[in-house]
Amino acid sequence: MRVSQCPDGGPLLVRGAQTWLDDDGTLHEVRRPVVAVCQCSRSQRMPWCDGTHKFVRPDAPEPGG
């Protein structure tokens, strides 16, 4: 499995995974050659990125974006 972090608060790109273990300990099946894993915690499709990080600006009041 290969993992790379995208810039600008974007997702982790994960290649070659069969499954992905999220922070709650739930195992998710992966059926794509490359998946984007949410890093901003705002996705409505957790654990997968849905593009929401683009609306989380670095100067947004909410911490941890």
Next chain:
Amino acid sequence: MTHLPSPRGPLSRWVLGAFAEADRPSLPRLPAATAVLSDGDFQLALWLLYELHYRGFDGVEADLEWDPDLIAARRQLEAPFEAALRALPSPLDTTGPDEDVSVRLTRLIDADPSGELAPYLQRAASREEFLDFLRSRSIYHLKESDPQSFLLPRLSGGAKVALAELQYDEYGAGDPDFLHQELFADALRACGLSADYGSYLDETDALTLANNNAMSLFALNRRLRGAAMGHLAAFEATSSVPCRRIAAGADRLGLPAAAARYYDEHVEADAAHEQVAILDICGRAAAAEPELADDMLFGASVCLELDRLAAEDLLERWRSGPSLSDEMPRVVA
């Protein structure tokens, strides 16, 4: 294969005639480059010529794909078409000193105002309007990702690997049930529409055809491979969030699950494809061939601008034509 559409004017009539008859008059006079994007006759003529390189038409000789008259006509149409695309405004001037192309692409895409079409489909569109949207998009989604397959042999090294990775996912990642073209065909059929390729060609507007033709122009001309990569990057990067909204609209209207499923699939897929296209396809290709960077920005601008124009056109059609909806909001919430 596709049924031939009806002609819309002298150029598409010429192409349809040339498909049937080897003895051909000279190509009719072309409209000015400033007019070609919204000229349905011009765009249909070019679409017909490009289609010979994809799946062809019922009753049209496959060998016409490389007919010198038709290739010559295609090039004559491509010149003003490319000029018109290059004259389109860009959402942002990104000419900067040696900046990384991925950063420039991201800035350009972020500067594009998010359109009104996806929020309208999510919250307000009638069932008929939603089905109209599916019909209009069918011209592309039933051959989704096929233009970009022509790009593969034009790339090398890391950019080629990244495009192959993206295309593999578009083509179902080894599972025919997930072929994106087929997911869209399922959505059409479930909604009672025709999933035959090209069924709605006669009602497809000029800008939707132009959007489709731009992908073929970029993918079938090696010198425009930079534009093809940039177009793909912008296309993927403006897909995930709208697809989430459109899927919600399909659920709101109680459409069959296959309609939302197609858009749902693209929320997750395109969130990854966006990164692959911007960082790995464009980034690696521009590292190897820096002279392609400006055309990547050009291709991305074309994608954003044509998508915006086609969406405005569709919304305007719904607002002005009372036939499709009983509620006709003039202002999109």
